[in-house]
Each structure stands twice: as structure tokens, then as C-alpha cells.
Amino acid sequence: MIASFLEGFLLGLGAAVPLGPINVLIMSNALRHYGAAVALGAGAMSADITYLLLILLGLFHFMEDPTIRLVMALGGSAFLLYLAWLIFRGRHEPIHLQKIDKAPIFGNWFKGFTLTLLNPYTVIFWLSVSAYIATKKLDAFMTVLGLFTAILGWITLMPLLIHKTKHLFSQRVVTLFSIASASILAFFALGMLWKIFTGA
Numbered sequence: 001m002i003a004s005f006l007e008g009f010l011l012g013l014g015a016a017v018p019l020g021p022i023n024v025l026i027m028s029n030a031l032r033h034y035g036a037a038v039a040l041g042a043g044a045m046s047a048d049i050t051y052l053l054l055i056l057l058g059l060f061h062f063m064e065d066p067t068i069r070l071v072m073a074l075g076g077s078a079f080l081l082y083l084a085w086l087i088f089r090g091r092h093e094p095i096h097l098q099k100i101d102k103a104p105i106f107g108n109w110f111k112g113f114t115l116t117l118l119n120p121y122t123v124i125f126w127l128s129v130s131a132y133i134a135t136k137k138l139d140a141f142m143t144v145l146g147l148f149t150a151i152l153g154w155i156t157l158m159p160l161l162i163h164k165t166k167h168l169f170s171q172r173v174v175t176l177f178s179i180a181s182a183s184i185l186a187f188f189a190l191g192m193l194w195k196i197f198t199g200a
Helices: 002-016 021-030 034-056 060-064 066-089 105-117 120-135 140-164 171-198
Strands: none
Touching: 002 120, 002 140, 021 034, 021 066, 021 105, 021 140, 021 171, 034 105, 034 120, 034 140, 066 105, 066 120, 066 171, 120 140
16 A cells, blocks of 8 residues: 555645646746645646546546547637736736735635636546556555555645745846746646647
């Protein structure tokens, strides 16, 4: 059981740590609101749980429909571009005057949930995890527990580190970071469209 938990934990780190649209958004939010950043990560994790439950209940077959995948990719790309625009528009917003109690917690949770839910590759990841668990004959509960423990640790500790060290960043650095974040999100959006339309 411990081995299954550890394997799941490593899988969770593998899923959570690489730079992706969710991590970019979490880092961008963490500079201003720790609570908002955690809420965004929690929203993404909620979407992961939703897909995992659908797979366990055998209800993921709708993803095999290419029309549904196309709609999800278009929706996800449009949402990513919209978030990129919001970050770019607020690139000059000062970070040292922000208050955590004003963070739009539910709105950020919804962003993370929607963005992850509209990513057609999220379900592919969870299908791969399911196959991995079955192939290695791991304890499913402990593996999933380890996986979500790693993700939960990442979405709480990573933004905490950024938020606690934000005083080290000048406003110019934050502005440049916002521009870079917006560009990365736009890149992911266009990349998703490219994969859907070219099958690459």
C-alpha cells in the first residue's frame, strides 16, 4: 500500500510540476493573492476529480466523439486567450497594494475548473493513469490518494513561496512576468488548436 501511495505521489508531481497554463495562472495570481492562486489550483484539481469519477463510472466514452473534442478544444483555447488578455491588460497593476481578503476566490476556482475541464487532454492523462494502475496492479485508492496529495501540496506550497517572496520583485519585473505569462497562455491556446486541427 505504501508503494502504491509513493507511485501515486510521484505521478502527481509529474502532473502538477511541469509548466502549463494552470501553473502559469497560479504563479501570476500568487503575486497578488495567495487565496486566489490556491483557489485556481483547487478548481483544476476539482476538474481532475470530476474526470476521474467519470472514468471510474465508465462514462468517459463521450470523449471519443471528435465533435465533442473539437468543441472542448475551441472552448478551452478561447478561454485561455481570454485569460491571457486579462493578465496582459493588468500587467501594470501594482502588487504591493493588493489585499488577500479582496481576492475573487470563487471566480478563480471557476477559472481553474473550467480551463481544466475544457482541456481534452486532461481525460487522456487520467485514462493513462488508470491503465498504469491496472498494469502494475497497484492499490487504486492509495495510488490516487498519493497522486492528489502531491497535487494538493503543489497548489498550496508553490503559490505560498511566490506570495511570500513577492517583495523581492520590482514592479517592472512583475510587469514583464505578466507579459510573459500572457504570451505563454496564448501559446498554449494556439498549440491546442494546432493539435486538434492537424492531429499532430
